[in-house]
Amino acid sequence: MKTLLLLISLSAALAAQTTLTLSGPATARPGQSIDLVLSLAAPGPRPAGLQWTLELPAGATAAAQAGAAAVAAEKTLYCSEQATLCLLVALNQTTMAPGEVGKYTVTVPSTAAKGLYQIPLSGLMAASAQAVVQSIASGPVYEIRVLARSDLNGDGVTNMADLQLILDQVFGRSPCSDDQNGDGRCDLLDVLLVVRGALDQ
Numbered sequence: 001m002k003t004l005l006l007l008i009s010l011s012a013a014l015a016a017q018t019t020l021t022l023s024g025p026a027t028a029r030p031g032q033s034i035d036l037v038l039s040l041a042a043p044g045p046r047p048a049g050l051q052w053t054l055e056l057p058a059g060a061t062a063a064a065q066a067g068a069a070a071v072a073a074e075k076t077l078y079c080s081e082q083a084t085l086c087l088l089v090a091l092n093q094t095t096m097a098p099g100e101v102g103k104y105t106v107t108v109p110s111t112a113a114k115g116l117y118q119i120p121l122s123g124l125m126a127a128s129a130q131a132v133v134q135s136i137a138s139g140p141v142y143e144i145r146v147l148a149r150s151d152l153n154g155d156g157v158t159n160m161a162d163l164q165l166i167l168d169q170v171f172g173r174s175p176c177s178d179d180q181n182g183d184g185r186c187d188l189l190d191v192l193l194v195v196r197g198a199l200d201q
Protein backbone atom coordinates (compact mmCIF):
# COMPACT_ATOMS: atom_id res chain seq x y z
CA MET A 1 0.00 0.00 0.00
CA LYS A 2 2.83 2.34 0.94
CA THR A 3 4.55 1.48 -2.34
CA LEU A 4 1.35 2.21 -4.22
CA LEU A 5 0.98 5.60 -2.53
CA LEU A 6 4.61 6.37 -3.25
CA LEU A 7 4.11 5.45 -6.91
CA ILE A 8 0.98 7.58 -7.15
CA SER A 9 2.70 10.61 -5.59
CA LEU A 10 5.77 9.99 -7.75
CA SER A 11 3.75 9.87 -10.96
CA ALA A 12 1.81 12.98 -9.87
CA ALA A 13 5.13 14.75 -9.32
CA LEU A 14 6.36 13.61 -12.73
CA ALA A 15 3.13 14.74 -14.39
CA ALA A 16 3.67 18.26 -13.02
CA GLN A 17 7.33 18.28 -14.03
CA THR A 18 8.67 20.45 -16.82
CA THR A 19 10.42 18.10 -19.23
CA LEU A 20 12.38 18.10 -22.46
CA THR A 21 11.95 14.99 -24.56
CA LEU A 22 13.73 13.92 -27.72
CA SER A 23 11.74 11.73 -30.10
CA GLY A 24 12.09 10.36 -33.62
CA PRO A 25 12.02 7.23 -35.73
CA ALA A 26 12.51 3.82 -34.11
CA THR A 27 14.98 2.56 -36.71
CA ALA A 28 17.63 3.86 -39.10
CA ARG A 29 20.35 2.47 -41.35
CA PRO A 30 24.05 3.33 -41.32
CA GLY A 31 24.65 6.54 -43.27
CA GLN A 32 21.03 7.65 -42.97
CA SER A 33 19.97 11.10 -41.71
CA ILE A 34 17.03 11.13 -39.33
CA ASP A 35 14.82 13.97 -38.11
CA LEU A 36 14.33 14.28 -34.36
CA VAL A 37 12.03 16.58 -32.42
CA LEU A 38 12.77 18.17 -29.05
CA SER A 39 9.53 18.77 -27.16
CA LEU A 40 8.91 20.92 -24.10
CA ALA A 41 6.24 19.95 -21.60
CA ALA A 42 5.65 22.72 -19.07
CA PRO A 43 2.64 22.13 -16.83
CA GLY A 44 4.04 24.66 -14.34
CA PRO A 45 5.85 27.96 -14.95
CA ARG A 46 6.96 28.40 -18.55
CA PRO A 47 10.65 28.99 -19.18
CA ALA A 48 12.09 32.07 -20.90
CA GLY A 49 15.35 30.26 -21.60
CA LEU A 50 16.52 26.66 -21.96
CA GLN A 51 19.85 24.87 -22.06
CA TRP A 52 20.65 21.22 -22.75
CA THR A 53 23.35 18.88 -23.98
CA LEU A 54 22.73 16.15 -26.52
CA GLU A 55 24.92 13.09 -26.02
CA LEU A 56 25.55 11.73 -29.51
CA PRO A 57 26.80 8.19 -30.15
CA ALA A 58 30.41 8.05 -31.40
CA GLY A 59 30.74 9.17 -35.02
CA ALA A 60 27.19 10.55 -35.30
CA THR A 61 26.79 14.17 -36.41
CA ALA A 62 23.95 16.58 -35.71
CA ALA A 63 22.54 19.92 -36.81
CA ALA A 64 19.80 21.75 -34.92
CA GLN A 65 17.28 24.50 -35.48
CA ALA A 66 14.63 26.15 -33.33
CA GLY A 67 11.22 24.50 -33.24
CA ALA A 68 7.81 26.14 -33.65
CA ALA A 69 7.21 26.85 -29.94
CA ALA A 70 10.63 28.56 -29.68
CA VAL A 71 10.09 30.50 -32.90
CA ALA A 72 6.68 31.66 -31.63
CA ALA A 73 8.43 33.11 -28.55
CA GLU A 74 11.00 34.70 -30.92
CA LYS A 75 13.84 32.73 -29.33
CA THR A 76 17.10 32.02 -31.09
CA LEU A 77 18.87 28.68 -30.89
CA TYR A 78 22.59 28.96 -30.19
CA CYS A 79 24.56 25.72 -30.38
CA SER A 80 28.14 24.49 -30.14
CA GLU A 81 29.69 22.75 -33.09
CA GLN A 82 27.80 19.49 -33.74
CA ALA A 83 24.88 20.98 -31.78
CA THR A 84 25.71 19.06 -28.62
CA LEU A 85 25.39 22.04 -26.23
CA CYS A 86 22.47 24.31 -27.11
CA LEU A 87 20.80 27.37 -25.58
CA LEU A 88 17.45 28.86 -26.49
CA VAL A 89 17.42 32.54 -25.54
CA ALA A 90 16.50 35.97 -26.91
CA LEU A 91 16.54 39.67 -26.19
CA ASN A 92 13.03 39.44 -24.82
CA GLN A 93 11.20 38.22 -21.71
CA THR A 94 8.76 36.02 -23.56
CA THR A 95 8.22 32.56 -22.13
CA MET A 96 7.94 29.46 -24.28
CA ALA A 97 4.70 27.56 -24.62
CA PRO A 98 4.83 23.76 -24.48
CA GLY A 99 5.51 22.15 -27.84
CA GLU A 100 8.31 21.65 -30.30
CA VAL A 101 11.26 23.81 -29.22
CA GLY A 102 13.96 22.19 -31.35
CA LYS A 103 14.49 20.09 -34.45
CA TYR A 104 17.55 17.94 -35.00
CA THR A 105 18.92 16.21 -38.05
CA VAL A 106 21.21 13.42 -36.87
CA THR A 107 23.33 11.45 -39.32
CA VAL A 108 24.09 7.87 -38.35
CA PRO A 109 27.72 7.05 -39.24
CA SER A 110 28.03 4.79 -42.27
CA THR A 111 30.27 2.52 -40.18
CA ALA A 112 27.75 2.16 -37.31
CA ALA A 113 27.34 -1.41 -36.10
CA LYS A 114 23.76 -2.63 -35.89
CA GLY A 115 22.24 -2.39 -32.44
CA LEU A 116 20.32 -0.17 -30.06
CA TYR A 117 21.73 3.33 -29.49
CA GLN A 118 20.65 5.90 -26.90
CA ILE A 119 20.72 9.66 -27.43
CA PRO A 120 20.27 11.08 -23.93
CA LEU A 121 19.81 14.70 -22.94
CA SER A 122 21.91 15.96 -20.04
CA GLY A 123 22.77 19.25 -18.33
CA LEU A 124 19.17 20.45 -18.61
CA MET A 125 18.46 23.99 -17.40
CA ALA A 126 15.32 26.11 -17.52
CA ALA A 127 15.00 29.65 -16.21
CA SER A 128 12.59 32.55 -16.00
CA ALA A 129 13.30 35.89 -17.66
CA GLN A 130 14.66 37.02 -14.26
CA ALA A 131 17.26 34.21 -14.46
CA VAL A 132 15.57 32.24 -11.71
CA VAL A 133 16.16 28.52 -12.15
CA GLN A 134 13.10 26.39 -12.83
CA SER A 135 12.97 22.66 -12.26
CA ILE A 136 13.33 20.62 -15.47
CA ALA A 137 13.99 16.96 -16.20
CA SER A 138 14.59 14.81 -19.24
CA GLY A 139 11.68 12.76 -20.54
CA PRO A 140 12.25 9.11 -21.55
CA VAL A 141 15.66 8.64 -23.20
CA TYR A 142 15.36 8.41 -26.98
CA GLU A 143 16.55 5.10 -28.39
CA ILE A 144 17.10 4.18 -32.00
CA ARG A 145 17.79 0.75 -33.46
CA VAL A 146 20.42 0.87 -36.19
CA LEU A 147 19.71 -1.88 -38.69
CA ALA A 148 22.31 -3.67 -40.75
CA ARG A 149 22.68 -1.86 -44.06
CA SER A 150 21.96 -5.14 -45.82
CA ASP A 151 18.67 -5.65 -43.95
CA LEU A 152 16.61 -3.93 -46.62
CA ASN A 153 13.16 -4.71 -45.22
CA GLY A 154 14.21 -3.90 -41.64
CA ASP A 155 13.03 -7.15 -40.08
CA GLY A 156 16.28 -7.68 -38.16
CA VAL A 157 17.84 -10.35 -40.38
CA THR A 158 19.46 -10.37 -43.82
CA ASN A 159 18.13 -13.23 -45.91
CA MET A 160 16.56 -14.17 -49.27
CA ALA A 161 13.86 -11.51 -48.88
CA ASP A 162 16.53 -8.79 -48.80
CA LEU A 163 18.42 -10.39 -51.69
CA GLN A 164 15.21 -10.28 -53.75
CA LEU A 165 14.72 -6.59 -52.86
CA ILE A 166 18.21 -5.58 -54.01
CA LEU A 167 17.77 -7.64 -57.21
CA ASP A 168 14.54 -5.74 -57.88
CA GLN A 169 16.52 -2.50 -57.52
CA VAL A 170 19.27 -3.73 -59.85
CA PHE A 171 16.68 -4.60 -62.50
CA GLY A 172 14.85 -1.28 -62.04
CA ARG A 173 11.67 -2.94 -60.81
CA SER A 174 11.94 -0.58 -57.81
CA PRO A 175 13.99 2.60 -57.23
CA CYS A 176 17.63 2.16 -56.25
CA SER A 177 17.06 3.18 -52.60
CA ASP A 178 19.41 0.69 -50.91
CA ASP A 179 22.67 1.41 -52.71
CA GLN A 180 24.99 -0.61 -50.43
CA ASN A 181 28.35 0.88 -51.37
CA GLY A 182 27.13 4.44 -51.93
CA ASP A 183 28.40 4.70 -55.53
CA GLY A 184 25.05 5.98 -56.74
CA ARG A 185 23.86 2.89 -58.62
CA CYS A 186 22.49 -0.56 -57.87
CA ASP A 187 24.45 -3.41 -59.46
CA LEU A 188 26.29 -6.65 -58.82
CA LEU A 189 28.46 -5.08 -56.09
CA ASP A 190 25.39 -4.19 -54.02
CA VAL A 191 23.99 -7.70 -54.44
CA LEU A 192 27.30 -9.15 -53.23
CA LEU A 193 27.29 -6.79 -50.21
CA VAL A 194 23.79 -8.00 -49.25
CA VAL A 195 25.02 -11.60 -49.63
CA ARG A 196 27.96 -10.79 -47.38
CA GLY A 197 25.57 -9.20 -44.87
CA ALA A 198 23.57 -12.43 -44.83
CA LEU A 199 26.66 -14.62 -44.35
CA ASP A 200 28.33 -12.37 -41.75
CA GLN A 201 25.46 -12.04 -39.31
Ligand SMILES: [Ca+2]
Binds near residue numbers: 158162
Ligand atom coordinates in the same frame (compact mmCIF):
# COMPACT_ATOMS: atom_id res chain seq x y z
CA1 LIG B 1 15.64 -8.39 -43.74
Ligand SMILES: [Ca+2]
Binds near residue numbers: 179184186187190
Ligand atom coordinates in the same frame (compact mmCIF):
# COMPACT_ATOMS: atom_id res chain seq x y z
CA1 LIG C 1 26.04 0.57 -55.54
